[in-house]
Amino acid sequence: MADEFVEKMELEGKAPATLKKSRWLIDVLHPTIGSRPIADITAHELLKALKRLERKGHHESAIRARTFAGRIFRYAVATLRAQHNPADILRGALITPKVKHHAALLEPAQVGELLRAIDAYGGKIETRIALQLLPHVYLRPGELRRAEWAEIDFEAAVWRVPAERTKMRKVHSVPLSTQALALLKQLRSLENSGSFLFPANKTFLKPICENTLNVALRRLGYTNDQMTSHGFRATASTLLNECGLWHPDAIERSLAHRERDLVRGAYHRGAHWDERVRMAQWWSDYLVKLRDGAEVLRPKFGT
Template identity: 85%
Template sequence: MLTTIQINALKPREKPYKVADGKGLYILVNPNGSLLWRVKFRFHGIEKKMALGRYPDVGLKEARQKRDEAREQLEGGVDPLAARILAKIEAEAAARTTFRVVTDEFIEKMEREGKAPATLKKMRWFRDELQPSIGHRPIAEISAHELLKALKRFERKEHFESAIRARSFSGRVFRYAVATLRAQHNPADILRGALITPKVKHHAALLEPAKVGELLRAIDGYGGKIETRIALQLAPHVYLRPGELRKAEWSEIDFDAAVWRVPAERTKMRKPHAVPLSTQVVTLLRELRAMGNLGSYLFPANSTFLKPICENTLNVALRRLGFTRDEMTSHGFRSIASTLLNESGLWHPDAIERSLAHRERDSVRAAYHRGAHWEERVRMAQWWSDYLCKLRDGAEIIRPKFGT
């Protein structure tokens, strides 16, 4: 068996030569003077050699330890050389499979599946926010403690809702990693209930009929851009989501059929949504059309007709009219419609839900009602517009007719 003194005394020759230590371990002396540890073994009758490192980086004691580990693998029926190659491949793959890499791939998948641009934008925002903490880390190595520390950064800024949404988003990324065999577990699942739950804030809206009348009168007197005034006038009648309204295109409006067809890619539920148009809405749309704005958008931006108005335009207009964010928001028009239509007791709840384009949780029920209530919705649209006009003019307050 070799000693350290003997190894240090080895001199290079014209050709490489071996000096044995024992049990397959030897040191290879190269002409350039390098000393390399090797171990030879037989696996299924085939002789193999495995490098153990360079001397003196790997000392005699460590080389013997590595040899013994290889022999233990052999006794267990494992090829130590193949095991090392596989471990190296897995380590390299893990190093390349960082949270950022998997997240980018997941977002690309969501984009291919038709998720809304706004949804993809939020995903990228969460990805960028998590990048400094865990973006560079191999996703399979991220622990629940590490993820929790990253999420607590949101809480320290009192962004409690963002913290919860970031946990949910990271959970979806981890589930994707598990499904694609790049992680063994989802640490986000363990953290359910670990974050502060913020108090739920509903979209501000004026729900008293008399107050709604005041709002409608104020909108009619809006002195800003005409397109903005018409958008505000349309909002309570069609009660679309703000993004669906402001990004509306003329190709969606069928004047002959009196229908507004919102394409699936612009709806929250990723399903096409048809809105029956009352005579009041058609009149407003014809007024808007007569303005002759260029481009495809009903409500083009100030700077270019190639883009719609920004998401804050209607809320800013409501502030100019004197309504605070705690009183009324552009999303609040949907709350007004939902509340007062239900309180009227005149319409089937499913017809109201369909008009609001809410998701039907029961898939069987959703399939059954897909084409249902259209005629009722047409009647309801005209009744609702007539009722709004009466509120605007200061007359007729809804009295619930739940027995009807």
């Protein structure tokens, strides 16, 4: 049943990473309940399988496994091969892990120090450019590291991230500032082979690995509790909201966040593009000021 469900996910066009994670969850559950008829599996048996993960300290994985198992059981019920979903009974039965936020620098002066440190990075030049570019476009690290040249429209100054690589599974268009375009042109001048902006060290057929940017930040002296590659998004979100110059919806659109209000999301689907273009250039200019050590005044909203 689990294999059949994953095949269905594959036909629906789910991302390879999602399919890989689903198969891993199947392997986790299989030793305990994999040989049992799905219609006979009890909530206690499923809980026993999940507790194996929990005892190893993998609390988040245990919760994901329960959720994934629930989807399989619901599919079995829908296709008349089971009559109940034991995963539903286990809601609240597992330890809820404390939410961990991605570490980020939120003080302008500290951001300026980071940008100066990145400019002085002595490692691979492609890694330096990736770190320089990320604050300007504040994409998710996976969206940046797997980027391909076909996504960049230099003439229109737009980076179009395809739907299959975005978290929301929708095309995400990013307006490019003059600073971002300059970095991309510098990267293109390296004339690396292949389609990836940031190819791996040993083969141009793959992008850099997911740890490359965080390892580079550690080399610059920033710990995992101080700054992460994903933290550039929190930096941009915080400082753009604090400046008070831009509509919150424009900021949310630039971050490609899910719209909780579906009606509002449909209405604003094409909205705020002109404002986002202006905001992208303002943000890059602001980053340059921080990097150069200029005094940047923060607004006082109470006045």
